[in-house]
Amino acid sequence: MKLYQTVNKVEKLFTILGKDLNRFQDASKLGCLPGCGLCCHKADIEASVLEMLPFAYHLLKKNKAAVFYEKLLPRMNEPICVLLAPVLTEHSEGFCTDYKNRPLICRLFGFSAMLNKSHKPVLVTCKIIKESDPVNYEIAVISIENGGYVPLISNYFSQLRNIDPDLGTKMLTINLAMVKALEIVLNYYSYRRKPKNSG
Numbered sequence: 001m002k003l004y005q006t007v008n009k010v011e012k013l014f015t016i017l018g019k020d021l022n023r024f025q026d027a028s029k030l031g032c033l034p035g036c037g038l039c040c041h042k043a044d045i046e047a048s049v050l051e052m053l054p055f056a057y058h059l060l061k062k063n064k065a066a067v068f069y070e071k072l073l074p075r076m077n078e079p080i081c082v083l084l085a086p087v088l089t090e091h092s093e094g095f096c097t098d099y100k101n102r103p104l105i106c107r108l109f110g111f112s113a114m115l116n117k118s119h120k121p122v123l124v125t126c127k128i129i130k131e132s133d134p135v136n137y138e139i140a141v142i143s144i145e146n147g148g149y150v151p152l153i154s155n156y157f158s159q160l161r162n163i164d165p166d167l168g169t170k171m172l173t174i175n176l177a178m179v180k181a182l183e184i185v186l187n188y189y190s191y192r193r194k195p196k197n198s199g
């Protein structure tokens, strides 16, 4: 499979997931607090290289991949994601400096479920969401217990692995996954015509 085809498949998965998350959030009325971003400050968030390919590919299209890669190398073992902006500015949309191309867990966390030992879905969310809206949180938990819809984390990771088992299975710390994704994209286009930047 050509690299852009792999990227397209991952992006399609992100789009499907976005719709599924909207469905859950619309029904549960749960959402992040404006300007929060606390979950991005967690150390050692993990992603597979495959999830970071769209990020690397779009950086390459903007002719920024090589420069970003050089800057990232000395920081690749830092525990906090390098895409996290330290402060919100007037024009920033959030703490993530590449929100559109963030990996799966950054999309799923807060509004999805994992299966417990009895194979029942359990909502994976944060203390802030629970405490800021305890009524809707409780309603969502009860709804899930009774078979209500919630995106299942394992489902999206399984779809990701199906796209490319080699790149979609092993989990790395997010900065390392970015490094590897950039290396793949830079190597691939070192002797091919670069894709045009369509925005």
Ligand code: SF4
Pocket (backbone or CB within 6 Å): 039, 040, 045, 081, 082, 083, 084, 085, 095, 096, 097, 098, 099, 102, 103, 106
């Ligand atoms: S990729 Fe973006 S959303 Fe995910 S941890 Fe980094 S800054 Fe946060």
